[in-house]
Amino acid sequence: MSPSRDALGALVRLVAWHDARPRATVRGPRGWVWACVVAAVFFWMSNPLVFVPGFHLSLEKAVDLVLVACLVTLPWLRVPRVPWPWLVFHALAYASLLWTIDPHLTGYTNLLYLKITLVALLIAANCEAEVVGWGLGLGGVVVVALSIHAYREEMWGASYAALEGVIFTGVGTNQNILAYTVVVALAGTLAVARRRPLPAQLLWVLVLAVNLYGLYLARSSTGYLAALSVVVVLGAVSAWPRVRSRGRRQVGLWSAGAGGFLLVAALGVITLLGDQLSTFSGRAPFWVATLEASADNSPVIGSGWGAVWQHPWSLVPPNAVADDIYARAGFQLSHGHNFFLDLVPELGVLGIVAALLILARCLRDARTSGVTPEGADPVAGRLVVLGLAALLVAGITEPMFTVPLGWWTLAVLGGIRANRVRARRAAHPQGRHRSFAGSAPASSS
Numbered sequence: 148m149s150p151s152r153d154a155l156g157a158l159v160r161l162v163a164w165h166d167a168r169p170r171a172t173v174r175g176p177r178g179w180v181w182a183c184v185v186a187a188v189f190f191w192m193s194n195p196l197v198f199v200p201g202f203h204l205s206l207e208k209a210v211d212l213v214l215v216a217c218l219v220t221l222p223w224l225r226v227p228r229v230p231w232p233w234l235v236f237h238a239l240a241y242a243s244l245l246w247t248i249d250p251h252l253t254g255y256t257n258l259l260y261l262k263i264t265l266v267a268l269l270i271a272a273n274c275e276a277e278v279v280g281w282g283l284g285l286g287g288v289v290v291v292a293l294s295i296h297a298y299r300e301e302m303w304g305a306s307y308a309a310l311e312g313v314i315f316t317g318v319g320t321n322q323n324i325l326a327y328t329v330v331v332a333l334a335g336t337l338a339v340a341r342r343r344p345l346p347a348q349l350l351w352v353l354v355l356a357v358n359l360y361g362l363y364l365a366r367s368s369t370g371y372l373a374a375l376s377v378v379v380v381l382g383a384v385s386a387w388p389r390v391r392s393r394g395r396r397q398v399g400l401w402s403a404g405a406g407g408f409l410l411v412a413a414l415g416v417i418t419l420l421g422d423q424l425s426t427f428s429g430r431a432p433f434w435v436a437t438l439e440a441s442a443d444n445s446p447v448i449g450s451g452w453g454a455v456w457q458h459p460w461s462l463v464p465p466n467a468v469a470d471d472i473y474a475r476a477g478f479q480l481s482h483g484h485n486f487f488l489d490l491v492p493e494l495g496v497l498g499i500v501a502a503l504l505i506l507a508r509c510l511r512d513a514r515t516s517g518v519t520p521e522g523a524d525p526v527a528g529r530l531v532v533l534g535l536a537a538l539l540v541a542g543i544t545e546p547m548f549t550v551p552l553g554w555w556t557l558a559v560l561g562g563i564r565a566n567r568v569r570a571r572r573a574a575h576p577q578g579r580h581r582s583f584a585g586s587a588p589a590s591s592s
Contacts (some may be wrong), residue, residue: 153482157235160485163569164183165225165226166568166569167568167569168223168225168568169223170225170272170273170274170275170278170566170568171220171223171273171274171275171278172275172277172278173275173277173278173281177220177223178222178274178275178277178278178487179182179272180216180219180220181216181220181273181274181278181282181364182274182278182281182285183282183285184213184216184270184282185270185274185279185281185282185283185285185286186282186283186285186288187208187209187212187280187286187288187289188209188212188266188270188282188555189282189283189285189286189287189289189290189291189331189332189552190286190289190293190318190453190558191205191206191208191209192209192263192289192551192552192555193318193319193324193328193551193552194319194324194459194460194550194552195290195293195305195318195319196304196318196319196320196459196552197293197294197297197302197304197305197317197318197319197320198293198297198318202259202459202460202461203259203460206259206262206263206551209266210262210266211218213266213269215233215272216273217238217269217273220273221385223273224273225272225273225566226272227265227268227269227272227301227562227566228268228272228562228566229268229311229565230508230561230562230565231508232501232504232505232507232561233264233505233558233561235501235504236498236501236502236504236505237257237260237261237264239452239494239498239501240253240256240452240494241257241258243448243449243452243454243493243494244257244451246445246448246450246451247450247451247452247454247573248450248451248454248455248466248468249453249454249463249464249465249466250451251449252451252453252454252461252463253453253454255453255461256452256453256454256461257453258433259450259453259460259461259551260554263510263551263554263555263558264343264558266422266555266556267555267556267557267558267559267579268559268562268566269560269564270559270562271558271559271561271563271566272562273561273564274291274480275526275527276338276339276524276526276527276530276563277339277526277531279335279559279563280336280338280339280414280526280530281335281336281337281339281354281558282335283331283332283334283335283336284332284333284335284336284339284351284354284355284412285354286332286335287329287331287332287333287335287336287357288332288354288356288357288358288360289329290317290318290325290328290329290361291317291329291357291358291360291361291364293318294315294316294317294318294325294361294364295364296303296435297317297318298317299313301474302332302347304316304318304320304417305317305318305320307590310453315364315365315366317361317364317365320459322365322366323365323367323369323370323544323545324369325361325364325365325367325370325375326362326365326369326370326371326373326541327367327369327370327537327541327545327550327552327553328372328552329358329361329362329365329370329531330362330370330374330377330530330537330541331363331499331534331537331538331541331552331553331556332371333355333358333359333362333374333377333537334353334377334530334532334533334534334536334537335532335533335534336351336354337355337377337378337381337529338524338526338529338530338533338534339351339530359443362374369521369540369543369544370547371540371544372471372540373536373537373540373541374537376536376537376540377533377536377537377540379531380532380533380536381529384518384519384529384532386517389454401527403527429478430480430484432476432477432487433472433476433478433483433484434483434484434485434488435475435476436472436473436475436476437472437476437483437488437492438488438491440468440471440472440475440492441492444468445470445495446472446495446496447495447496447497448494448495448497449490449492449493449494449495449497449498450466450468450493451493452493452494452498453493454468454493455468455469455492455493456468456469456481456482456483456489456492456493456546456549457469457481457482458482458549458550459481460550464548468478468492469492472492472542478563482546482549483546484544484546485542485543485544485545485546485586486502486538486539486543486545486546486548487499487502487542488546488548488591489546489548489549490502490548501550505557505561506539508537508561509531509535509557509560509561510531510535510563512528512531512560512561512563512565513527513531513535514528515526515528515564516528516531516564518532518561521555524564524567527563527564527567529561530563531560531563531564534556534557534560535560538557539554539557
């Protein structure tokens with residue numbers, strides 16, 4: 148053989164060996180180490196300004212912890228594969244340096260989100276989906292527990308006085324932030340629901356109860372609606388095999404019933420909490436102003452990633468694009484308050500397309516993994532479906548694509564299937580494949 152073919156063969160064998168390495172599972176101590184790491188990262192990604200006075204500091208802590216976890220589990224370490232839609236989005240975001248209204252902020256934002264993506268993909272590459280689900284649930288417990296502690300200690304930002312009394316806001320200084328954070332944790336908790344030994348089952352019930360209590364404390368209509376949507380989606384996923392076997396008419400009736408129930412429940416939640424349904428608590432005029440201003444300024448490519456909105460994790464100075472939106476709306480909000488609309492002023496239509504590619508990839512992964520016990524990886528499938536339900540419904544009134552927790556969660560969900568354990572094979576450089584005896588080694592940790 149030529150040296151080039153020898154090198155190619157060695158590279159193929161190295162990749163095959165790497166991809167067959169087991170990820171951490173809940174059946175061993177390595178899995179629980181990673182679950183605790185995921186929980187801590189979840190807390191820091193929630194931007195807990197009550198305890199950490201800046202997201203850049205929280206991100207540093209998250210990066211350091213994941214690197215320590217990689218060093219501790221170095222003998223089993225797996226290098227992440229990056230799903231191509233995330234490459235497309237980051238390429239577009241970096242390309243916006245060519246036309247941004249603020250090159251410094253766009254450069255800073257690009258580096259910030261790139262770090263978040265790498266943290267998420269390292270977790271996805273080294274953890275089975277069940278470990279991730281437990282980590283999300285435990286992360287919600289950390290957020291709720293520390294929110295209660297901060298409230299009792301009367302720490303800055305943990306509450307504020309209003310006409311109806313003292314409002315509980317949590318570690319993120321906002322009740323809506325607390326609500327969508329807990330809903331993501333609930334999605335992870337429900338995704339790993341199954342029969343297990345009594346001590347583990349009691350722990351799961353405790354995690355679920357604490358997160359539900361956190362949702363109650365937040366008293367957010369968006370949070371209630373998102374949590375309800377997660378439960379409805381879980382019910383649909385669980386019932387689908389039985390419903391599908393009963394014919395198209397039964398499927399249609401069941402779907403209509405589930406949709407009607409969700410609509411009535413949503414109207415009830417919003418009415419009981421006093422929110423303005425017709426304008427989404429006053430956000431609708433702001434959304435219209437955002438679209439109009441973006442269409443007049445730069446509708447296709449936007450004005451630069453991270454250069455327009457004044458997010459709590461990236462304080463942007465006044466700029467012409469944001470001022471135009473505020474003038475058209477007649478009032479000021481710090482960002483677009485919507486999953487997709489937050490992207491429009493900064494990355495335009497291309498940003499929306501890139502976001503849709505990410506969502507489509509996640510849905511394809513969920514379908515490939517399966518969501519029923521007969522699927523290839525049903526826990527992973529349920530985690531992706533429930534996670535997307537939480538993000539998209541909360542994203543009706545919150546920028547879940549761009550908030551650090553939302554972006555990190557999306558990257559974790561997208562990385563689980565891309566970094567799955569593959570059966571070990573040896574590939575001949577000329578294209579002939581020979582399978583090793585047996586399958587990939589089972590994890591013992």
